[in-house]
Amino acid sequence: MDTTLVNSTSYIFSGLLFALFALVTYDRLPVIVKEFSSRAEDVKGKIKSNLPIGATAPKKPLTRAEVTELYPEGTWQRTAYDDYVGVLLDEELVFPCIYATKGFKSDDQVYVFIDSDDLSDPRHIRTLADGLSDYLPKAHSLGPNTSLVLLAKQNPDPRTVEEYQSSFWKLLDGLAKIDKKPWPTDIPKTIDDPKWCFCFAGEPFFTVIQTPAHVQRRSRYAKGLTIVFQPKWIFNLLFSTDAKRAAALGKVRALLAKYDPIPVSPDLKNYGEPDSREFEQYFLLDENVSATTPYAQLSDSIELAVQN
Numbered sequence: 001m002d003t004t005l006v007n008s009t010s011y012i013f014s015g016l017l018f019a020l021f022a023l024v025t026y027d028r029l030p031v032i033v034k035e036f037s038s039r040a041e042d043v044k045g046k047i048k049s050n051l052p053i054g055a056t057a058p059k060k061p062l063t064r065a066e067v068t069e070l071y072p073e074g075t076w077q078r079t080a081y082d083d084y085v086g087v088l089l090d091e092e093l094v095f096p097c098i099y100a101t102k103g104f105k106s107d108d109q110v111y112v113f114i115d116s117d118d119l120s121d122p123r124h125i126r127t128l129a130d131g132l133s134d135y136l137p138k139a140h141s142l143g144p145n146t147s148l149v150l151l152a153k154q155n156p157d158p159r160t161v162e163e164y165q166s167s168f169w170k171l172l173d174g175l176a177k178i179d180k181k182p183w184p185t186d187i188p189k190t191i192d193d194p195k196w197c198f199c200f201a202g203e204p205f206f207t208v209i210q211t212p213a214h215v216q217r218r219s220r221y222a223k224g225l226t227i228v229f230q231p232k233w234i235f236n237l238l239f240s241t242d243a244k245r246a247a248a249l250g251k252v253r254a255l256l257a258k259y260d261p262i263p264v265s266p267d268l269k270n271y272g273e274p275d276s277r278e279f280e281q282y283f284l285l286d287e288n289v290s291a292t293t294p295y296a297q298l299s300d301s302i303e304l305a306v307q308n
Contacts, residue, residue: 001185009212060134061110061148077113080151080224087222096219096255097208099238100228103145110135110148117152117159117212117225119167125174132175132200143163144237152225158212164225164283165283168209169294175200176298180307189297197232197271197278198298208270214286216262235271245270263288 062070064081071078088101094099097227103109112131114124127171135148159167176183181202183189188196197204207229239245249270256264265284269276280291 023141029216041147042302061112061131063110064104064107067111072238076115076153080113080154080226081111083154084149084151084226093259094255096252096259098251098255099145099234100147101116103143103147106143106145108146110142112148112150113153114150115153116156117164117167119164119171119225120174122174123179125171128171129175129178129200133180136201136203136231139231140233146234147228147230150227150229154224155212161211161213161286164211164213165291166294168227168283172198172207173295173298176300177302179301180303182301182304191279191295191297192277194272194276194278196273198282206230206232206235206278209283216260216286217265217284218260219256220284220286229276232271243279262286267291 058066058070067077067081071081073082088095088104098124099195110131112128114121114127116124118124131148131150139146155253179200184199184202184204187204190196199205200208207227208220209228210220210226212221212223212225214221239248250270253264253268265281265288267277267280267284267290269281271278277290279293283291285291
């Protein structure tokens with residue numbers, strides 16, 4: 001066969017293949033661009049959150065082993081976690097809440113991370129709601145000093161105490177709006193009531209917030225915003241008698257007196273006593289003035305309204 005004809009045929013065939021490839025590629029161009037953009041956004045998100053490329057952000061609370069495995073030193077999550085642990089394990093300046101330290105040492109705690117200290121961010125409210133929902137069914141099996149600890153990325157330009165207080169209440173109200181279970185019938189909804197406490201998924205909680213804005217009340221200071229959620233049933237175990245309760249609270253108060261430059265808050269009282277208000281203890285101010293709340297009661301659940 002004439003080699004010229006063979007070469008010409010090859011060129012024509014190659015040209016047709018190239019044209020076909022170009023046509024197919026052109027038709028799929030929007031899809032290719034979309035896929036590329038999606039992958040680029042995924043990589044960008046991983047870099048922002050310090051996750052390895054290909055890894056996914058956890059959808060559930062993490063144990064301490066999972067935290068150290070997933071987040072290497074230098075990531076913002078590991079920094080927030082290490083600073084939190086450093087306070088609990090400080091042997092020279094003993095952290096007053098000895099039960100938090102016990103809970104860490106016995107691996108009863110789990111951890112949730114958010115990438116900013118804006119507690120009103122709907123993303124963070126949803127992240128915490130999902131974390132609490134995952135945590136509660138297994139809380140009893142974790143141990144008698146269990147709690148869920150929310151750790152925020154440290155803010156180089158911290159907000160004020162008042163700003164943190166405002167966003168804290170927006171967080172609690174936001175959780176109430178997306179709660180899928182009704183408020184417990186034995187807990188009043190009116191916040192200014194000695195029997196009120198925060199509830200989520202039908203579970204009463206005691207919650208404590210620490211901020212980088214606190215100075216005088218060192219026990220409520222943290223380099224990065226930190227919130228601890230404790231199911232209230234743990235106090236029934238720890239304080240099973242009045243004598244145990246009195247002894248435990250006495251020890252905590254003594255440690256607070258050494259730890260904080262400011263006198264112990266007069267708002268630290270027993271739950272249910274006529275002059276006690278639990279909401280005042282959630283967010284203690286940096287002075288001995290009782291905290292306030294912008295809500296008479298938290299919002300009703302939108303989730304339940306839709307279901308009904």
